[in-house]
Amino acid sequence: MKKFLAIVLSVLMLVALVACGATTTTETPPVEAETPAPTPAQTPDEDEEDDEPAGGTLTVWCWDPTFNIFAMEEAARIYAEMNPGFELNIVDMAWDDIQIALTTAATAGNLDVLPDIVLMQDNAFQMNVINFPELFLDLTNSGIPFNEFAAAKAGMSMVNGNNFGVPFDNGTTITALRTDVLEEAGYTMEDFENVTWNEFIELGRSVLAQTGMPLLATEAGGGDYIAFMLQSAGVSLFNADGSPNIADNAALIEAINVYLELVESGVVLEVNNWDEYIGSFVNGTVAGTIAGCWILGSVQSADDQAGNWGVMSIPRLDIPGGTNYSNWGGSSWAVTSNANAELAIDFLRHTFAGSTELYEVILPAAGALSTWAPAANSTVYAEPQPFFGGQAVFADIVRFSGNVPAITTGVFFYEARDAVGFAVVDILGGADIEQALQEAQDLLVFQIG
Amino acid sequence: MQMSERAITRKPKLSLAQKRGLTGWAFLAVAAGLIIWMNFYPMVRGFYIALQSGVGANMQFAGDLNFRRLFADPQFRQTISTTFLYLVVQVPIMLLTALALASMLNNRNLKGRGIFRTAIFLPCTVGLVAYALVFRQMFAFDGLINTILINVGILETGHNWLGTAWSARLVIILGLLWRWTGFNMIFYLAGLQNIDRSIYEAARIDGANPFQQFWKITIPLLRPVILLTAIMSTNGTLQLLDESLNLTMGGPGITSRTMAHQIFATAFQGNPNIGYASAMAFVIFVMVAVLALLQMKVGDKR
Numbered sequence A: 001m002k003k004f005l006a007i008v009l010s011v012l013m014l015v016a017l018v019a020c021g022a023t024t025t026t027e028t029p030p031v032e033a034e035t036p037a038p039t040p041a042q043t044p045d046e047d048e049e050d051d052e053p054a055g056g057t058l059t060v061w062c063w064d065p066t067f068n069i070f071a072m073e074e075a076a077r078i079y080a081e082m083n084p085g086f087e088l089n090i091v092d093m094a095w096d097d098i099q100i101a102l103t104t105a106a107t108a109g110n111l112d113v114l115p116d117i118v119l120m121q122d123n124a125f126q127m128n129v130i131n132f133p134e135l136f137l138d139l140t141n142s143g144i145p146f147n148e149f150a151a152a153k154a155g156m157s158m159v160n161g162n163n164f165g166v167p168f169d170n171g172t173t174i175t176a177l178r179t180d181v182l183e184e185a186g187y188t189m190e191d192f193e194n195v196t197w198n199e200f201i202e203l204g205r206s207v208l209a210q211t212g213m214p215l216l217a218t219e220a221g222g223g224d225y226i227a228f229m230l231q232s233a234g235v236s237l238f239n240a241d242g243s244p245n246i247a248d249n250a251a252l253i254e255a256i257n258v259y260l261e262l263v264e265s266g267v268v269l270e271v272n273n274w275d276e277y278i279g280s281f282v283n284g285t286v287a288g289t290i291a292g293c294w295i296l297g298s299v300q301s302a303d304d305q306a307g308n309w310g311v312m313s314i315p316r317l318d319i320p321g322g323t324n325y326s327n328w329g330g331s332s333w334a335v336t337s338n339a340n341a342e343l344a345i346d347f348l349r350h351t352f353a354g355s356t357e358l359y360e361v362i363l364p365a366a367g368a369l370s371t372w373a374p375a376a377n378s379t380v381y382a383e384p385q386p387f388f389g390g391q392a393v394f395a396d397i398v399r400f401s402g403n404v405p406a407i408t409t410g411v412f413f414y415e416a417r418d419a420v421g422f423a424v425v426d427i428l429g430g431a432d433i434e435q436a437l438q439e440a441q442d443l444l445v446f447q448i449g
Numbered sequence B: 001m002q003m004s005e006r007a008i009t010r011k012p013k014l015s016l017a018q019k020r021g022l023t024g025w026a027f028l029a030v031a032a033g034l035i036i037w038m039n040f041y042p043m044v045r046g047f048y049i050a051l052q053s054g055v056g057a058n059m060q061f062a063g064d065l066n067f068r069r070l071f072a073d074p075q076f077r078q079t080i081s082t083t084f085l086y087l088v089v090q091v092p093i094m095l096l097t098a099l100a101l102a103s104m105l106n107n108r109n110l111k112g113r114g115i116f117r118t119a120i121f122l123p124c125t126v127g128l129v130a131y132a133l134v135f136r137q138m139f140a141f142d143g144l145i146n147t148i149l150i151n152v153g154i155l156e157t158g159h160n161w162l163g164t165a166w167s168a169r170l171v172i173i174l175g176l177l178w179r180w181t182g183f184n185m186i187f188y189l190a191g192l193q194n195i196d197r198s199i200y201e202a203a204r205i206d207g208a209n210p211f212q213q214f215w216k217i218t219i220p221l222l223r224p225v226i227l228l229t230a231i232m233s234t235n236g237t238l239q240l241l242d243e244s245l246n247l248t249m250g251g252p253g254i255t256s257r258t259m260a261h262q263i264f265a266t267a268f269q270g271n272p273n274i275g276y277a278s279a280m281a282f283v284i285f286v287m288v289a290v291l292a293l294l295q296m297k298v299g300d301k302r
Helices: A002-020 A030-034 A068-082 A095-108 A122-131 A151-156 A179-184 A197-211 A223-232 A250-265 A274-282 A293-299 A341-350 A356-366 A393-401 A413-428 A433-448 B002-010 B016-050 B065-071 B074-105 B113-125 B128-138 B144-152 B165-193 B197-205 B210-238 B242-248 B259-268 B274-299
Strands: A023-026 A057-062 A087-092 A117-121 A165-167 A173-178 A216-219 A268-271 A288-292 A309-312 A331-335 B052-055 B058-061
Touching (some): A057 A341, A095 A117, A095 A122, A095 B259, A117 A122, A117 A341, A122 A151, A122 A413, A173 A179, A173 A393, A179 A197, A179 A309, A197 A250, A216 A223, A268 A274, A274 A288, A274 A293, A331 A341, A413 A433, B074 B113, B074 B165, B074 B259, B165 B210, B165 B242, B197 B210
Parallel strands (some): A057 A087, A216 A268
Antiparallel strands (some): A023 A087, A173 A288
């Protein structure tokens, strides 16, 4: 009965999500206004000629209005110029909800509910393609120039040498800080250059003491912090053979100690959900944030703080192999097997995999750093950004991104991250680090096996 | 009468009783069919899935693997103890409060009874997700509760309600009490109104004080209703999902996560394992059945 309820509830939720999600339809220029627009649910008729699909509607699931949705709207505008009559139906769905919707569709064997294009976290990409091969189109021979993308990034959406995703944004981690607050405490951005975490915490204590503002906020548990700290030292939660590397992982223990110190010193404010986190720096509760560079879209939503932000690379762990560079997040576009494949592929080929113009628009506005090589050479990257006090932040981030150590994440990335997150909660509650990590390792081994 | 007599003469094979029986069964058949289709079939099917292992459409028969796995699963054990904590703390408090409120509001001389009844029942009309989100906002670090407690002088700095295991569980229990007490009170009120007032009158003449009236008359006569609410609350608490999912998101860690939330997470998040999730669901089903049976044995004296 519970199983049945679970399915009914999930289906209801799915329907509700699709129905309630803020639907943004990007209309083509007013010339087309007279033609009756096809309803989003209808799949447009296949065009007779195979090469250039005219008009048509695509549905996309993605999240974050300041970033992914904004980028998709711009892409739709650019594509509609070369393909009049084209419409894009963007459904705003949180990543967690997209994952649940994909799982439900695959488990129920009902692929009709899927949109044409889905945005997927890179860390979940291989997991989903391996678990649900029937859900996604193999794009290897679709004509999309995958060799023009950064190899490491394109590799995140590859399974068995085949491409299943069109790479989108880069998740190089950055420290973004309020220069006006630092000034009040007698510091500049340069003081945060190439620091270790211990030095960073000392600076943070000083800023906190003088201004009353913590430097950072993060979602409680610190799973994300620990994940990017580990990657900055080139360490993974998995060994090369896929077995968990949690217990007796010296870098992990160091990262957890740093995190505990950050919380106990008050330099990091723990919040309980993502909205609180975004609010922490937009409302000025804290003086900055550390996250993937995609956070710049949200940072720039605080107009009143324009000119008062600076961007620096992140602190490093004080261990052999520790660097000031890491990666957090990043996502790629997948085409589902329920898609109007021809149109969806053509759309992606002429926008995210073929339009420098697109990246030149979304880069300064949203911080959407391209992983498509032709766009990375654009002069826009070198332009000083007024919001960041004239710093050419994107040139700096591109420089950071070249130094990020590569690590293996694997299919069980989320389980590993959660297991460590649970251990950190126990440790914050007074448990012994080594014992908590051993339990986390056992849990992960249990979940994999 | 005449009609049915004529009918009998035409079809002498069916007696009147048989005919009535058949009519009854015909009416029952629809409901029974629906219950079999929508309740029993999914139960059997769920058990069948619980015997399988795999991802998505690639499921293979795995025998009792999932059930053996359950006994070794530290997360499932933790969610069971959390859920039973909610059950043991919340259900008695809620039922006693509901009973007390109901007997107070059953007083005919009380002014504004209607307003009080409505006010106490009103939380039940609020959507589960909506109230969970409001509670989450209220108990946020810079939320209403902390602001009040700091301004009144009870706390010096805010308490991270949802970031600490014991207080996150407390917030869930508070939420449940707020949301469901009025619901149970309505059942008790209905039960109380079925008790003949003359019984109380007789008791008063015999010299029984209000306390004795409550224990000797109200409680015994309400027993079937109390049994009903106890079973419903137990059942509801063991299947608690919305509060865990939306209010605390199971956190910190999984310290406030319920069994149903664990099933949801296993079935739909990360690498999904619907077979294992079905096995967990089956275990909850057995638990609910056993507890309901126990309560009926204890509570039903007919």
